[in-house]
Amino acid sequence: MKAREVIVEGKNLSVGYEGTQKKIVHERLNFRLYGGELTCLLGANGAGKSTLLRTLAAAQPFLSGGLDLMGRPVGSFSVKERSRLIGIVLTDKTQAGGLTVRELVALGRYPHTGFFGRLDAHDREMVDYALRAVGMTHKADSYVARLSDGERQKTMIAKVLVQECPLILLDEPTAFLDVVSRIEIMSLLRRLAVEERKAVLLSTHDIEQALVLSDRLWLMTDKYGLECGCTEDLILSGRIDTLFESQPHVRFDLMHGGFSPVAEGKRRICLIASDEVLRHWAQNALSRHGYFCINSSQTDSSGCPVLKVLSSCRLILFAGGNEIVCSSFDALFDALNDCSVTF
Amino acid sequence: MRECRGVTFGIVLSLGVVFLVAANLLFGSVEIPVEAVWHILRGEEVEKSSWAYIIWESRFPQCITALLCGAALSVSGLMLQTVFNNPLADSSILGISSGASLGVALVVMAGGGMAAGAFSISGFFSVVFGALAGAVLVLLLILFLSSLIKSGVMLLIAGIMIGYVVSSVISLLSFFSASDNVHSFVVWGLGDFGGVSLEQLPAFSFCIAAGLLMAILLVKPLNALLLGPRYAENLGISVRRVRNLLLLSTGMLTAVTTAFCGPISFIGLAVPHVARLLLGTSNHHSLMPVTLLCGAAMALLCNLLCVLPGGSVGVIPLNAVTPVLGAPVVIYVIINRRKLQYFN
Incomplete structure (x- = not known):
């Protein structure tokens, strides 16, 4: 096992804006990005994700502290050198509709080509390779204007691949995409990070994919700044709950890995299910309807109605001495509404 | 395959330009037989010495001027469209040629006299300098506005407004100046490729060639700018420097053509x-x-259309012809913008 290579390291880094509207967005951030890992930057809108990404891309100066790229201060690289080390994918609208996919990807070779940007055989090989890597070979000669949003994003990722940078930064690469494309893009990025030993950092609101695919999470909040750690460590230590701490009606669902609205159940019901899946969905349905589920083992379970879920079409409700057999959740809620009068 | 297409069009258009140059030398308000033109071009004597004078002093410089101006205007239009990320930008819409006009007006009204032949070499450079200063000032203003105005259409309208303001200053200037200056200024405003004399032609050609050369050297950053300034920066392009160079190149091309041929x-x-x-x-x-070749061909065609009526009608103003050819293209492009890949 090779030692993990540190690609980027921030030491007490302060990011923000200089000049007349001087504003410190975050102070004293400490972080490391490793080669071969996919890192997701999570945070609410306005938490400063884009500011941090722009700072890492050296598109905006940092206010204080240190930022090292490949072990050297980022300021010590020339613009040209940086363009071979940092590759970016943005959500900016481009004017590239009139280029073919191949031509657009070839733009990524610019840091490596000469004055007129002519491609040699090696450059062309790289372009072909990147097109294969993102699965866009069949569209190589299509106009960018004719692509779907997901395909455009893959093209931009191919562009960043041919740039041959050890660090790839992506600003919300899965925004505007449908769920299939989101999964596709995230899996692609994870695969590229591992196979090409690149440090990939992306900001996203797609927590579901991030928790499954990312090796490391960066949680960005106003209160705690940046919290970095292995995905599972952050989840199981409960630190992921700090992400939306200011929003009391949103909480992290530990069992199912996602943020969900907090259901406030006032009426209690005792839930017995024959397996975990049935338990999850029965609980989901009951909390939505204002029930608070308790286990049969709990001492105060006496007196409240009991629901036995044997299968999705066999639900038995014991309430007020009656036993009602329902064949669906729809029927169950009809029955519950009827007997809630009698409770 | 597309690469071959570029080469094919390049060859076809070059032939077209050669053909149009020949046509421009052959046709004019005075009828000169083909053989006579051929003899004159080969430096031989012909029956009427006035013919030689017409060819060398009028048609030849006019033809070269049209070729260079067409190339200059089109190339600067292309660069502006890419830099401002706006397919409907060009130097006349953004008010840059108005800026150049104002520079010319100031120099001319201050120095007096607009007659092309009266220009000495120092006069030539003072006019070019005035035009360049005017053009670059407007360009800087537009560049500043583009950082405030994000919408492309709104920026175009702002450019048109700048054009109006500059034109009103020009109107004021001409209102207060001698009437023959005004007349020559109005004629100049109609546009004419005949504004460059044979003596001025080398200096004029040099200025345009310098601007075009700069444009050609900027091909790589222009391609990167298609992705927008942030991507371009990430690809190692110094956007600020490239913008300055583009400013200089478009300013030069617009200024020199406007100074001598009017705002086209x-x-x-x-x-x-x-x-x-x-x-x-x-x-x-x-x-x-x-684009360069196309522009040369288009300008030569316009010039030909201006002189074709001939006889008693004389020469039609250039700015009466260019919109007839240009406006339909623009309207076609606007109507079909959803189908045209480069708009999306």
């Missing part, structure tokens, strides 16, 4: 679209040379 509309706007429609690409590697 529509060539800069329409020709880059014609080139993109022909080639089917936004890649400046092929788009730049094809």
Whole structure:
């Protein structure tokens, strides 16, 4: 096992804006990005994700502290050198509709080509390779204007691949995409990070994919700044709950890995299910309807109605001495509404 | 395959330009037989010495001027469209040629006299300098506005407004100046490729060639700018430096053409679209040379249309012809913008 290579390291880094509207967005951030890992930057809108990404891309100066790229201060690289080390994918609208996919990807070779940007055989090989890597070979000669949003994003990722940078930064690469494309893009990025030993950092609101695919999470909040750690460590230590701490009606669902609205159940019901899946969905349905589920083992379970879920079409409700057999959740809620009068 | 297309169009357009140059030398308000033109060009004696004078002092410089101006205006239009990320930008819409006009007006009204022949070499450079200063000032203003105005259409309207303001200053200037100056200024405003004399031609050609050379050297950053300034910066392009160079190049090309031929509309706007429609690409590697050739051909065609009526009608003003050819192209492009890949 090779030692993990540190690609980027921030030491007490302060990011923000200089000049007349001087504003410190975050102070004293400490972080490391490793080669071969996919890192997701999570945070609410306005938490400063884009500011941090722009700072890492050296598109905006940092206010204080240190930022090292490949072990050297980022300021010590020339613009040209940086363009071979940092590759970016943005959500900016481009004017590239009139280029073919191949031509657009070839733009990524610019840091490596000469004055007129002519491609040699090696450059062309790289372009072909990147097109294969993102699965866009069949569209190589299509106009960018004719692509779907997901395909455009893959093209931009191919562009960043041919740039041959050890660090790839992506600003919300899965925004505007449908769920299939989101999964596709995230899996692609994870695969590229591992196979090409690149440090990939992306900001996203797609927590579901991030928790499954990312090796490391960066949680960005106003209160705690940046919290970095292995995905599972952050989840199981409960630190992921700090992400939306200011929003009391949103909480992290530990069992199912996602943020969900907090259901406030006032009426209690005792839930017995024959397996975990049935338990999850029965609980989901009951909390939505204002029930608070308790286990049969709990001492105060006496007196409240009991629901036995044997299968999705066999639900038995014991309430007020009656036993009602329902064949669906729809029927169950009809029955519950009827007997809630009698409770 | 598309690369071959660029080469093919390059060859076809070059032949077209040669053909149009020949046509421009052959036709004019005075009828000169083909053999006579041929003899004159080979430096031989012909029956009427006035014919030789017409060819060498009028048609030849006019022809070369049209060729260079067409190329200059189209190439600067293309660069402006890419830099401002706006397919409907060009130097006349953004008010840059008005700026150049104001510079020229100031120099001319201060120095007196607009007659082309009266220019000495120092006069030539003072006019070019005035035009360049005016053009670059407006360009800087537009560049500043583009950081405030994000919408492309709104920026175009702001450019048109600047054009109006500058024109009103010019109107005031002409209102307060001698009437023969005004007359020559009005005639100049109609546009004419005949504004460059044979003596001025080398200096004029040199200025245009310098601007075009700069444009061709900027092909790589222009391609990167298609992705927008942030991507371009990430690809190692110094956007600020490239913008300054583009400013200088477009300013130079617009200023020199405007100073001598008047503010010529529509060539800069329409020709880059014609080139993109022909080639089917936004890649400046092929788009730049094809736009250049297309512009030369278009200007030569316009010049030909101006002199063709001949006889008692005389020469039609250039700015009466260019919109007739250019406006339909622009309207076609606007109507079909959803289908045209380079708009999306």
